[in-house]
Amino acid sequence: MTDDRLPLAELLAKAGDQDFLRAVAESVLQLLMEADVEGVIGAGRFERSADRQTWRNGYRERTLETRLGPLNLRIPKLRTGSYFPGFLEPRKTVEKALVSVIQEAWIAGVSTRRVDELVQAMGMSGISKSSVSKLCKEIDERVNAFLRRPLDCEWPYLWLDATYLKVREGGRIVSVAAIVAVAVTTEGRREIVGLHIGPSEAEPFWTTFLRDLVKRGLRGVKLVISDAHDGLKAAITRVMGATWQRCRVHFMRNALAHVPKSQTTVVAAAIRQVFLQPDQASAVQSWRHVADQLRARWPKLGTLMDEAETDVLAYMAFPSQHRAKLHSTNPLERLNKELKRRADVVGIFPNEDSITRLIGAVLLEANDEWQLQHRYMQAEGMAELASPPVEETTPLITPNAA
Numbered sequence: 001m002t003d004d005r006l007p008l009a010e011l012l013a014k015a016g017d018q019d020f021l022r023a024v025a026e027s028v029l030q031l032l033m034e035a036d037v038e039g040v041i042g043a044g045r046f047e048r049s050a051d052r053q054t055w056r057n058g059y060r061e062r063t064l065e066t067r068l069g070p071l072n073l074r075i076p077k078l079r080t081g082s083y084f085p086g087f088l089e090p091r092k093t094v095e096k097a098l099v100s101v102i103q104e105a106w107i108a109g110v111s112t113r114r115v116d117e118l119v120q121a122m123g124m125s126g127i128s129k130s131s132v133s134k135l136c137k138e139i140d141e142r143v144n145a146f147l148r149r150p151l152d153c154e155w156p157y158l159w160l161d162a163t164y165l166k167v168r169e170g171g172r173i174v175s176v177a178a179i180v181a182v183a184v185t186t187e188g189r190r191e192i193v194g195l196h197i198g199p200s201e202a203e204p205f206w207t208t209f210l211r212d213l214v215k216r217g218l219r220g221v222k223l224v225i226s227d228a229h230d231g232l233k234a235a236i237t238r239v240m241g242a243t244w245q246r247c248r249v250h251f252m253r254n255a256l257a258h259v260p261k262s263q264t265t266v267v268a269a270a271i272r273q274v275f276l277q278p279d280q281a282s283a284v285q286s287w288r289h290v291a292d293q294l295r296a297r298w299p300k301l302g303t304l305m306d307e308a309e310t311d312v313l314a315y316m317a318f319p320s321q322h323r324a325k326l327h328s329t330n331p332l333e334r335l336n337k338e339l340k341r342r343a344d345v346v347g348i349f350p351n352e353d354s355i356t357r358l359i360g361a362v363l364l365e366a367n368d369e370w371q372l373q374h375r376y377m378q379a380e381g382m383a384e385l386a387s388p389p390v391e392e393t394t395p396l397i398t399p400n401a402a
Contacts, residue, residue: 037076082372143360154220155183167349190376203231210239246311248327258301280316319381
């Protein structure tokens with residue numbers, strides 16, 4: 001097991017009087033981590049034990065800011081699973097970004113009493129513009145490096161979703177769309193690949209965003225999953241040449257808006273029968289049968305189902321192992337909640353750069369956490385995507401006219 005003795009004489013000789021306490025603190029925290037990770041592993045270093053759960057896999061560097069100065073720590077890594085010491089804050093970058101946004105708002109003279117009270121609660125009695133500039137520069141460098149990194153592999157699946165935020169622009173408060181792009185590699189690994197801020201969701205907006213992803217190396221996209229945003233479908237065809245999957249959850253909301261509230265449960269159950277079918281042909285047949293049944297009482301709903309058939313059932317042409325995560329943008333729900341939770345603290349952003357800073361920091365931390373998790377999708381199903389394009393082998397049947 002770990003040696004619990006501190007070589008104080010060696011530390012004093014190496015560090016000198018001024019850095020002695022900092023060196024001792026580093027050593028104490030390192031010993032705590034070593035002892036902690038041994039409990040997780042179930043065995044000490046080089047120890048043979050029947051209780052061993054995994055093995056060590058090197059270290060990753062981490063700096064901890066303290067009153068003694070920055071402490072340079074080496075966090076142990078594991079071959080399977082993950083380890084993170086409890087005394088470190090995993091969302092440090094996000095919290096820094098949140099503080100910087102509030103500071104910017106205060107300095108720009110656009111703060112409210114609520115923001116002022118929040119700053120006071122954080123223990124900040126005064127804010128200098130130089131400290132804000134330094135803090136923002138540090139965050140921006142990390143966030144921009146993450147958001148502009150090369151995408152050097154194939155990404156068969158791409159999810160796009162929008163979160164609307166308020167920002168001050170020319171003395172007015174306007175709503176902007178923050179588009180988040182998440183993709184999965186051919187190895188089944190999920191990553192956040194892009195963030196784009198814009199005033200609308202017209203076709204030029206989507207085209208610019210998708211072209212930027214392609215320029216950074218995004219390739220091999222076979223299916224794009226999103227809500228029915230205006231202009232997106234045309235941009236996908238023009239830039240990606242991929243199939244579009246209309247979010248099934250959003251479609252259900254649109255469909256149920258055409259029926260009385262007293263009938264929504266029955267109608268929803270009828271439509272969901274389509275999604276229980278084992279293959280594409282059965283799903284298409286069931287879809288048309290349900291549409292014809294509902295058309296007699298709700299003609300607009302029948303027309304909507306005719307128009308949306310191809311887009312809502314697009315995922316059925318892809319490997320069965322992946323379909324549960326392809327039919328909607330629900331895999332992004334937890335991420336979107338975290339984005340909104342952080343953004344709601346700010347309320348109104350002082351500028352678009354502050355949106356990119358805060359949202360980008362949240363995405364960076366979330367992406368790091370995803371890399372410590374298991375594969376998001378089964379790699380076996382990816383082999384089917386290597387064959388000729390899915391839409392050529394199992395084409396969707398053109399829906400009947402209403």
